[in-house]
Amino acid sequence: MNPYIDEKKKLQDPYYKLMELNGDRLQLELNSWSRLDLIGWLYWNDRNGIYKDEDSLREFDNILSKDEAIKIITKQITES
Template identity: 35%
Template sequence: MKIVQKHYFAQQDSEVLSQQERLSDWRHQLLDLPEDKLLELVRSMPRLKLIEWLAWNDIHGIFLDEDAISEGYPPLTREQAMMCVFAVVMRNRDGWNGYMGDVNLKDLDLAVSL
């Protein structure tokens, strides 16, 4: 029997950060990185940190292992989580071509919308 540990990473709706706090918060910093630095960072992040960011960014998403399993989905792999984080950050940027390095994310079925 596998025991699932519950993690609470999602942002709180009532949490209001000052500009200084926002600048020092790694989750917000990730949003402001240029594409090349973002790619470098997500490729170096461990799976749980990627999933933590996804859950924080979208409190209604099904990114945590226990949430995915309870909804009948397999947990995200590290590679899937990397692609999801990259896509979420880049999807609204002008001029983004849909690629993460040499992978066209628009051709993949991701856990996030593009």
């Protein structure tokens, strides 16, 4: 992925667009995504994290729930 994506392309990419939201708009958008879409965003944003089911099962013996994924994404976006 190009680390120098232009602003116009950012506004068209759902992953980047998500990072521009906050508060209720962010929560509403996150709740509309599937668990797998949320995991996709988490992996895209932090490739060193353990989010994919197979990695999570191996490391923690469980998978990431949709609610937990939303909490992690919200924290990553609001604290960045």
